[in-house]
Amino acid sequence: MDNSAASLADLPDLKLLQLFDLLYDVRNVSRVAEQLGQSQPTISIWLGRLRDYVRDPLFIRTPGGMAPTPQADALIGPCREILESLRRFTAWEIAFDPATAQRRFRICMTDASHITLLPRLLAHVRAQAPGVRLEAARIDGNTERTLESGEADLAIGYVPWLSGGIYQQQLYEQDWVCLANRHHPRIRTRFGVKQYCAEGHVAVTAGTGAQLLQQALTRERIERQVVLELPGFLGLGAIVQTTDLITTLPRHIGETLAQANDLAVRACPFPVEGFAVRQHWHARYHHEAGNRWLRGVVSQLFGGSR
CATH class of the missing domain: 3.40.190.10 (Periplasmic binding protein-like II)
Structure with missing residues (x-):
């Protein structure tokens, strides 16, 4: 095992940090067990592991509850910083504000869509996102690759040959x-x-x-x-x-x-x-804020229309 793997193995479990954070405020093992949905013996085992890890009892039983040791007082700040960083990590998203965004979106479409969809889409984008630039590209044998690489953001049309890794949403049916x-x-x-x-x-x-x-x-x-x-x-x-x-x-x-x-x-x-016209995008960009905004605009303008 290399040094990086060993150091990761030495880190405490997230549940131990959550226990420490909660016990520092509650000062009662039974109430902490109830709030964490665990049995009291399980909480006692976790607390024992945390004590072994930091080589300090952390909390001492007193008539008023579990009193923190000086080591616990010193560690609670760094513990809560770690937990808050993890919360920010899981909630992290690059924001996309259409009113201020400066970005180019490339959309693969047929020449029919140039006539039927593009004018209305362009008018909406110019009104809502004046700094956004649109580029229309062809649908061809490279479309799947360009969606995967991010060279293209969307493909709109009847493209049944697009394969794995591509999300799709039906916009309207054609006869x-x-x-x-x-x-x-x-x-x-x-x-x-x-x-x-x-x-x-x-x-x-x-x-x-x-x-x-x-x-x-x-x-x-x-x-x-x-x-x-x-x-x-x-x-x-x-x-x-x-x-x-x-x-x-x-x-x-x-x-x-x-x-x-x-x-x-x-x-x-x-x-x-007949066939259905759909918008397509790659799974890599499914949660990307700008791509989500553009897909929402297309769905709002053309979803359910003939």
Whole structure:
């Protein structure tokens, strides 16, 4: 055993320090046993160990109770300092005050979230935490590593491949809709699979959600007439607004683009598996005050919304 291990073994048990602290005030072994939830013989054994450790009787029986010795009077101050330090240690937390914090938060998200979530999140953060800087990053194969390392604070989206060590909280569920020009000559309220197949489409090819759509098309044996493929949602609203092309996409981004570009929203005419948008963070930062604040803001703004 090395010297450090030996010195740790020589330290008194915490329960002996708690006994000394309480007995110094109470001066009665029976009452101390009751307050500590122990039997009187157990308290007597603990007191014997403490006496052996400091080589002093510490307390002497008198008609008025257990009177402390001069050694006890000298030791009670250091004992209480140790106990208070331990209390501060267990309650320690680096404070995070959004009103005064100067910090950058990096959030991994899809380009759909840039459109649907980021503007509202940014407005809230600027109002509540003017010194906080936000950075949006991509969700990709490095996302799990960046959450673990602390390079990224959160990942928001549909990321089912994130594995162990990652906490998650569901924000909202997604189903699927179709968007069309509000004045489209052929897209009316009744919109079925036959009409869907007859129209030209803009296909968004990136993201796990696009895989769910493709699986549904394959399952239903539907072949779209794809006129344009896009890697993301940038420009999609303007394209649908100025053409007779339609597009199929998750409801949250669909309704956001429809509102911004005056588009018609139609229910998808065939079943597509829905999914949940969640926020994800690594277990290392589960109790970190700043991360907790940011997660709380995201949950407050988007939890339970469609």
